[in-house]
Amino acid sequence: MRIVYGDLIGGVSGDMFAGALLDLGLPLGRLKSELKKLPALHYRLEVTKKTVHGIRATRFRVICGRKEPERPWKEIRDLIRQSALDAEVKEKGLAVFARLAEAEGKIHGVAPDKVHFHEVGATDSIIDIMAAAIGVYHLKIDSFHFSRIPLGRGVTRSRHGPLPLPGPATLELLKGLPVQWIDLAAETVTPTGAAIIATLGSHFGETPSMIVEKIGYGAGEKEFPDRPNVLRLVLGQDEAAWKQEEMLVIETNIDDMNPEFYDYVFDRLFAAGARDVFLSPIQMKRNRPGTLLRVIAEPALREKLAAIIFRETSTIGLRYYPVKRVILKRRTSRVKTKFGTVKVKIIEEPDGTKRATPEYEDLRRIAAAKKIPLKVVYDEVLRRFKEGEG
Template identity: 40%
Template sequence: ESTLGAGIKKISLNVFKLIAEAEARIHGFDIDKIHFHEIGAVDSIIDIVSTAICIKSLGIESYYSSIVPLGSGFVDSSQGKLPVPAPAAVEILKKVPVYGGNFDFEVTTPTGAAIIKALAAEFGEIPRMEIERVGYGAGSSVKKEIPDVLRILKGTASDEYKPKEENLVMLSANIDDSTPEIMGYLQEKLLKNKVLDVWTEPIYMKKNRPSFKLCVLCNRESELEIIDIILLESTTLGIRRKEVKRFSINRKIVTVKLPYGEVKIKIGTHKGKEINISPEFESCSKLAKKTGKPLKEIFQDAILFFSRR
């Protein structure tokens, strides 16, 4: 019934839900029978709701967290002495990377654990980013081992390290009365006319007829031109259309010198790392025809000499 925005309420409820689910599992109760202890205190509600308000006001797309420290020892609560980390904190942090640390006190509370888990997309090192602002929040606890300080870095992820996102169009047609020669010619023509990808899938249609499913990926700007080609060059009477998103990693082409010639290699990079290395078929095929060497040997040499660069 509060006047808080829907987004703020959603974040706050997600945090409270994590805590309630953890308490329910620990005590063996249904979630609707859970009675909050410390969590029901005004200061905890303020912590959670204030965090949600800040989150919405910052307008950040994704949150990342360092590996979560837990601490050790015991802590007093309304339920008596509890081990550190508290049972609720451990339950909440399942499947989250954590470490104990050389601390004989509580470092992460159930409330803090729930906030982090509700927000963080990933845990670990600071992601590749350009830092824009830095914020600090200090508590009143004084410890020699670790400062009672929370630091938040706000920044923009470099496009170099983000997958490329595109809004594309997928065109498809089921064809049961064509020949492989015509389908091959159609694919070649489509590849020369602004399509991003084209392929066929074997399918069975009515009366168990072996057929082709033609699939074409293209930009919105060129879809009418592509539809025209499909209708003119194939025997289909209709085309299906749907919008799709494509995510792709960054790529570049490099030239590698071999003892008997040069070939091009395509490299796919993600988060600053080379994760895919593939010799380009056309350049390897051309060199194979020129030298008489087996194509597979050229592929192997290309990868070998690339790794030695």
């Protein structure tokens, strides 16, 4: 498994992340050709080398020739969806922007779909985010680990007037992640940078056990007196046969709700990012039969998932506690068959062998469209996967 450790020495921004990916080996020509697949954007790229405290780093800048109007989330979403970019690139870019929309909506008190981006909706931010998604796809990175997130203090100016640092949207995006307050009167993490690491990161804080292959440095715009303003990305192979994740369990006992409602509750929780949701029969006080609803999720999603449970069930209280889980390495890919392309989850066993699990919704869609048994599609996907592995 190819993993990256992101060392947030000077913090992170969208341009620092893109610069570090270029320094890591993403070809500039490939990046430019892929970005051209985004329609109706006017800009030019400026990529230079910059020495920061003796460290040679890549500086990435998006130059826009004119002032742009703010863009609503729907417009950005349509722009990405209608592009000719690879589906996985679109998916990652949309996931970053969805987090931004949710954070901005919460800060300004509006629904995510009503959010109008100004600073982060400008062309340069769109290019920064999509450059990150393109780089992850091209470099075939399976997992990101990040250091603790350094946060400076102070006040900055925005369209809304003076704002505290870290910015409200930045801090909202970093909820549930380990931060470190530093003695620096400057913005170290931008909303775009926060959205990228919050979306891509699976582990924060500890350095992973890995075999180092490449190192890339992305330079920031500002100069800091006590630290180099760079983001360091370390690319390598994960040594472990499995990975460990920090998760949160949220649970509640319910004995007075229509059981037909659970299907909808599951849909809402999974759509909000829950890793797993399940029910267990329990015996409650006065021998009443009840149901234990249990949700496993990333710690950063605690408030969001708790709000859904309170809204959609009859419970009046929740329990939550941290857990660790060990999971086999896995990644998603696509297998082309004579019936169509199917998304598969590829799982690596401790002995290095691989097995594939086809995506059920793709199987069902193709079987219905082709009017063939679902099992025929399933067998064909596994056959093609084994041929490709062989």
